[in-house]
Amino acid sequence: MDAVNGTARTGGSIAIGGWAADAEDGAPVKKIEVLLDNNVVAEGTLGTERTDVVKVSGRQDWLRAGWAATISLATVSPGHHQLSAVAYDSAGNRTTLSGSRDIEVAPK
Numbered sequence: 574m575d576a577v578n579g580t581a582r583t584g585g586s587i588a589i590g591g592w593a594a595d596a597e598d599g600a601p602v603k604k605i606e607v608l609l610d611n612n613v614v615a616e617g618t619l620g621t622e623r624t625d626v627v628k629v630s631g632r633q634d635w636l637r638a639g640w641a642a643t644i645s646l647a648t649v650s651p652g653h654h655q656l657s658a659v660a661y662d663s664a665g666n667r668t669t670l671s672g673s674r675d676i677e678v679a680p681k
Contacts (some may be wrong), residue, residue, distance in 0.1 A: 581678045583651050590641035592623045593660040593670055599634030600626075604661040605670075607642045610654050617642040617658065651680045 581587050589607065594600035605617030621639025626632075644656070657673035 581646060581676050582681060583646055583649055583678055584681050586643050586645050586647075587656075587676070588641065588643050589656065589658075590617075590621070590639065591658065591670060591672060592626050592635075592638040593640060593658075594626065594630075594632070594635040594638040595660075595662045598663050599632070600636065600638035601640070602638075602660045603663050603665075605640045605642070606659045606661075607644060608657045608659065609644065609649065611657075615642040615644050646678055649678050651678050653677055 592600075593602045593605060595602050601619035605619060606613045607615040607617060617640035619640050620637040621641060622636055623639040624636070626635050626638045642658075654676050655673060656676055658670045659667050660670055661667050
């Protein structure tokens with residue numbers, strides 16, 4: 574994941590994003606799930622252009638490798654939490670994406 578933006582507060586939300594591509598299928602991948610403390614809390618929106626990924630990888634079929642999600646913290650208790658994401662390919666295989674984050678959620 575590329576970023577956790579803003580202050581994490583109970584009742585608020587955070588925006589995250591990153592990229593994921595499949596060596597066989599290209600991009601976008603089939604699905605991204607965002608997990609908070611190992612529980613699925615959102616599904617990523619797929620298909621954002623990532624010219625930086627193409628430039629580094631040399632793979633034009635990875636142009637739409639970007640993804641983004643907004644996570645509601647409405648029911649998240651204050652304290653320490655782990656945020657991660659899992660990508661699924663067309664065959665249903667899953668892989669945990671690098672860049673998981675430890676976050677602190679502050680009271681309202």
